[in-house]
Amino acid sequence: MFKITITSVPSRYDDDPDRIIAYFLSDIGYIPRFNPEHDINSIKSSAYFKLFKCFLITDRYWGVDELTSYLKTSRTTLYRHLNKLKSMDIIEELNDGREKKYRLRSGNIESAWSWVEVNVKMALDNYRKTVENIRRSMDHS
Known part of the structure; x- marks a missing residue:
């Protein structure tokens, strides 16, 4: 099942790529909301942040054992974030x-995001159909 948080926020510009990534991950619901002035260092050292950065630095596949070792985390924690x-x-x-x-997906962030956009569009189309069905059913009652 596709699941993502959609938040209307301005595009983020910053000299610190880690801060931009943290905002992005927070905006899409992968990590909790944070205060960048106080939380950025703890976020940058977290397994979930490091995992995402692993995928950004190369287009190769990462094995589970390799990731648990690199992230210094348990398989349970790794799978929670992978899922x-x-x-x-x-x-x-x-x-x-x-x-x-x-x-x-497809080896880079731009291509991966294209897949997300397709899924969001399909989800919104399904919501639209449900809204139309609600209206039709109310017209008949």
Whole structure:
């Protein structure tokens, strides 16, 4: 099931790419809302932030064992964050027969985001159909 938070916010411009990434991840609901003046260092050191950055730095697939070691986190924590990114359709999974591997969809953030936009449009179209059905059903009652 596709799930993402849609928040109407201005585009973020900053000299610190980590701050831009943190805002983005917060705006789409991957990480909780934060106060950038107080929380940015704890966010930058978190497993979920480091995981997302792993996917940004290369287009290769990352193995689960490799990610747990690099992030210094448990498989449970890793899978919780991977599943959240998968539900947003931002990452893709490959099972090579030995282990599951992950990367950004289509290998980069722009292509991955295109998939998200398609999913958002389909979700909004479905909401529109539901709204039309509500109106029609109210007309007949």
